[in-house]
Amino acid sequence: MSNPDYLLSMQGICKSFGAIQANNNVDLNLSEGDILGLLGENGAGKTTLMNILFGTYQADEGKIMIQGRQITIHSTADALGFGIGMVHQHFHLVHRHTVLENLLVGEPGRMGRLDFSGARRRLLEIGEQFGLTLNPDARVSELTIGEQQRLEIIKALFGDSKILILDEPTAVLTPNESTGLFEALRALAEGGLGIIFISHKLHEVRNVTNRVLVMRAGSVSALVEDTKEVTESDLARLMCGHELNPPKKNTSKLGDTFLSLSAIKTGGSTPQKLKGINLSVQGGEILGIAGVSGNGQKELADVIAGVLSHTEGTIEVKGEIISKASPRLMQKLKIGRIPEDRMTTGLVTSLPLYVSMVLPWIRRSIFSRFGILRKNEILSFTSKMIKRFTIQATGPEVKTGTLSGGNLQKVLLARELAFEPEVLLASQPTRGLDVAAAEFVHRQFLSLREKGAAIILISEDLEELFALSDRIVVMYEGRIAGETKINDASVEDIGLLMAGATFGA
Amino acid sequence: MEEIISQIFQVGFFAAIIRIATPFVFATIGELFAERSGVLNLGIEGIMMFGAMTGFSTAYFTSSLWLGILAAMLTGMLMAALMGFLTVSLGLSQHVSGIGITMLSTGFAFFFYRLIFGQPSTLPNIKAFTPVGIPVLKDIPWIGPVLFEQTTLTYLAFAVVPLAAFLLYKTPWGLNLRTVGENPHAADSAGVSVSAMRYQGLIISGALMGIAGAFLVMVQFNAFTFGVISGRGWICIALVVFGQWGPWKSAAGALLFAMIDALQLRLQASSIIDLPYQVFLMMPFVLTIVTMMLVSRNARAPSALLIPFRKEER
Numbered sequence: 001m002s003n004p005d006y007l008l009s010m011q012g013i014c015k016s017f018g019a020i021q022a023n024n025n026v027d028l029n030l031s032e033g034d035i036l037g038l039l040g041e042n043g044a045g046k047t048t049l050m051n052i053l054f055g056t057y058q059a060d061e062g063k064i065m066i067q068g069r070q071i072t073i074h075s076t077a078d079a080l081g082f083g084i085g086m087v088h089q090h091f092h093l094v095h096r097h098t099v100l101e102n103l104l105v106g107e108p109g110r111m112g113r114l115d116f117s118g119a120r121r122r123l124l125e126i127g128e129q130f131g132l133t134l135n136p137d138a139r140v141s142e143l144t145i146g147e148q149q150r151l152e153i154i155k156a157l158f159g160d161s162k163i164l165i166l167d168e169p170t171a172v173l174t175p176n177e178s179t180g181l182f183e184a185l186r187a188l189a190e191g192g193l194g195i196i197f198i199s200h201k202l203h204e205v206r207n208v209t210n211r212v213l214v215m216r217a218g219s220v221s222a223l224v225e226d227t228k229e230v231t232e233s234d235l236a237r238l239m240c241g242h243e244l245n246p247p248k249k250n251t252s253k254l255g256d257t258f259l260s261l262s263a264i265k266t267g268g269s270t271p272q273k274l275k276g277i278n279l280s281v282q283g284g285e286i287l288g289i290a291g292v293s294g295n296g297q298k299e300l301a302d303v304i305a306g307v308l309s310h311t312e313g314t315i316e317v318k319g320e321i322i323s324k325a326s327p328r329l330m331q332k333l334k335i336g337r338i339p340e341d342r343m344t345t346g347l348v349t350s351l352p353l354y355v356s357m358v359l360p361w362i363r364r365s366i367f368s369r370f371g372i373l374r375k376n377e378i379l380s381f382t383s384k385m386i387k388r389f390t391i392q393a394t395g396p397e398v399k400t401g402t403l404s405g406g407n408l409q410k411v412l413l414a415r416e417l418a419f420e421p422e423v424l425l426a427s428q429p430t431r432g433l434d435v436a437a438a439e440f441v442h443r444q445f446l447s448l449r450e451k452g453a454a455i456i457l458i459s460e461d462l463e464e465l466f467a468l469s470d471r472i473v474v475m476y477e478g479r480i481a482g483e484t485k486i487n488d489a490s491v492e493d494i495g496l497l498m499a500g501a502t503f504g505a
Numbered sequence: 506m507e508e509i510i511s512q513i514f515q516v517g518f519f520a521a522i523i524r525i526a527t528p529f530v531f532a533t534i535g536e537l538f539a540e541r542s543g544v545l546n547l548g549i550e551g552i553m554m555f556g557a558m559t560g561f562s563t564a565y566f567t568s569s570l571w572l573g574i575l576a577a578m579l580t581g582m583l584m585a586a587l588m589g590f591l592t593v594s595l596g597l598s599q600h601v602s603g604i605g606i607t608m609l610s611t612g613f614a615f616f617f618y619r620l621i622f623g624q625p626s627t628l629p630n631i632k633a634f635t636p637v638g639i640p641v642l643k644d645i646p647w648i649g650p651v652l653f654e655q656t657t658l659t660y661l662a663f664a665v666v667p668l669a670a671f672l673l674y675k676t677p678w679g680l681n682l683r684t685v686g687e688n689p690h691a692a693d694s695a696g697v698s699v700s701a702m703r704y705q706g707l708i709i710s711g712a713l714m715g716i717a718g719a720f721l722v723m724v725q726f727n728a729f730t731f732g733v734i735s736g737r738g739w740i741c742i743a744l745v746v747f748g749q750w751g752p753w754k755s756a757a758g759a760l761l762f763a764m765i766d767a768l769q770l771r772l773q774a775s776s777i778i779d780l781p782y783q784v785f786l787m788m789p790f791v792l793t794i795v796t797m798m799l800v801s802r803n804a805r806a807p808s809a810l811l812i813p814f815r816k817e818e819r
Binding site for chain 1: 675676677679680681683684687688690691692693694695696697805808816
């Protein structure tokens with residue numbers, strides 16, 4: 001099977017970490033002009049395979065060939081030398097450098113000096129050839145996320161990459177930016193590059209790739225030679241091993257207004273992130289908040305949770321004005337919170353699971369009396385929650401940090417749902433979770449909604465927002481850029497609002 | 506008042522500023538190289554001390570000042586390499602390692618000095634560097650005696666500033682160094698070795714700190730005393746912040762500090778203002794704190810400063 005026509009051929013790749021077999025006899029072939037989808041759930045071995053290709057790890061077994069020639073890749077520098085470029089999910093850019101400086105990192109230079117004019121010329125060439133343009137003198141901190149990603153792709157092309165790996169490239173993009181990315185990728189493939197597109201978003205894989213390699217539990221579970229011949233549900237079945245079972249949204253009765261914010265602003269000594277937010281949410285309703293991250297969502301969540309104090313405007317909970325919000329008061333008012341960053345804000349990874357599980361409730365008389373913890377009650381509560389939410393943990397005493405992402409999210413969910421919140425504030429609740437775990441979270445949200453609670457769902461995942469929300473508002477630069485009922489909403493409109501467009505302008 | 510001004514602002518005063526600034530320029534630019542690569546080198550105070558001691562001893566026994574400078578440089582590079590082993594290879598806390606290096610180097614300096622010289626009743630001394638006038642330029646009225654009748658080391662110090670700016674901003678090496686200090690993952694994925702760059706930044710810093718220490722015993726004084734550095738290293742840490750991690754601004758900071766130091770020396774010597782001399786000694790430090798408060802509020806350190814780099818982590 002050593003076809004010299006393949007641009008890249010990985011054969012029989014095996015890699016294990018201790019007892020875990022991350023890659024088991026994986027074959028991958030890539031031709032010029034290919035856009036190969038690499039599909040799989042978290043832990044399926046996609047990342048390990050790509051890290052082997054990019055020189056971060058060495059394979060235990062197997063060989064890698066480029067244009068029929070066997071090569072060994074010991075380091076990132078080797079990979080780059082063989083024309084392998086990677087666009088990481090977390091960009092590897094220096095914010096304080098200009099576009100040109102970022103392109104020149106690791107380049108040899110001319111006569112001992114940085115070759116700015118050469119880089120400028122090359123950037124123009126790439127722009128003409130593939131339609132990827134950027135202002136060479138802009139600092140990265142001035143670029144939008146989409147532009148930063150373009151810079152990452154240009155960086156790979158700059159190093160004459162023949163093979164381009166993109167790791168979940170759309171995770172951070174608005175829908176319009178994603179469309180732009182797909183166009184660019186098609187142009188690159190036409191130009192003779194081989195592209196590996198890693199994702200777990202089925203519709204994107206369907207949309208942009210021409211072949212798909214599906215991985216499950218470290219092995220190749222399927223190779224689709226023509227993407228057009230499979231449906232999204234085919235791909236889902238190949239990826240998960242079972243049919244997807246998205247939760248059904250029933251109609252629910254709207255209740256009273258539980259929470260309303262009017263003209264909320266923040267600022268003072270810190271940069272103003274909220275510039276007048278008006279929103280309210282009723283019982284039995286899921287309010288989706290869309291927006292590219294960094295447009296004030298985090299601050300909004302902090303204000304509602306009582307962590308960040310607002311400088312102007314009023315917060316009302318069930319008709320009562322809250323003059324001095326604090327985390328403890330908001331908890332008392334039955335406002336639960338699932339924070340964006342489960343590892344740092346949400347849980348204490350270095351402490352046992354039972355501590356993480358009762359942390360917000362530690363003052364309740366069932367968990368402590370006269371300032372002394374009632375450990376037996378805490379342990380039995382934790383065990384109950386582990387069972388009820390099917391958390392994969394050996395017991396309540398296990399260290400929190402040893403749980404997987406999906407299970408940590410279940411811990412947060414269990415903790416907030418245990419005492420039946422009236423308002424649940426959830427930020428990016430399924431980020432980084434695989435399909436099954438995300439479905440579990442969604443099902444919990446919907447059942448809470450049917451019980452009459454109000455849910456505020458802050459997410460960058462439009463699919464999630466459209467599947468769950470009753471109403472969607474879009475945040476842009478600290479303001480609500482628009483609001484629509486779910487039945488009137490379209491992905492295109494939301495995408496435009498996320499990018500800063502205004503209706504009727 | 507006029508009397509004070511006429512007593513102080515003479516050619517000698519300005520020449521003194523340049524001379525006093527010299528060790529600060531060397532050590533600050535050194536610290537800058539380390540910090541731009543992402544390592545705070547708090548070993549500076551001790552490295553200067555150790556460099557002063559080895560430089561002095563070498564010059565004393567070989568009667569060659571330049572061999573002394575070389576010895577000081579090598580000493581600094583060695584201690585900085587040890588700092589690199591702790592912070593880059595082992596990834597230990599830069600604060601703790603730096604203070605450790607300072608204590609170790611200072612201890613070495615005192616120990617070896619005693620071992621070599623014992624406890625002499627008169628301080629052993631060397632023949633210090635003498636000013637070298639630059640022909641023609643030194644005859645320019647006013648400017649000549651201030652700028653062009655200095656020691657060779659001072660000329661070197663002020664040559665180091667444009668050289669550092671050139672290296673940092675115009676060469677691939679400098680770009681790689683700055684990238685390692687800002688986002689080591691970006692450097693790594695471009696095939697640049699993060700640890701190699703950090704070792705290089707540190708070793709350059711050590712060399713310059715060693716020279717700075719040697720200058721003090723070979724120009725400023727002509728003997729080694731245990732109080733020879735007396736906090737000058739720590740001042741350089743502040744000067745880098747003051748200079749917002751740029752070579753020109755940091756050198757300007759060194760000059761400003763030197764000016765205040767020269768001024769307080771004059772005020773101490775003159776009997777115009779009758780205050781305890783400790784008040785004058787305090788002046789440069791108080792003013793350092795004040796200017797730092799004013800200037801460094803919007804200073805932004807290299808993003809990866811103090812953060813050890815491990816390849817697998819993101």
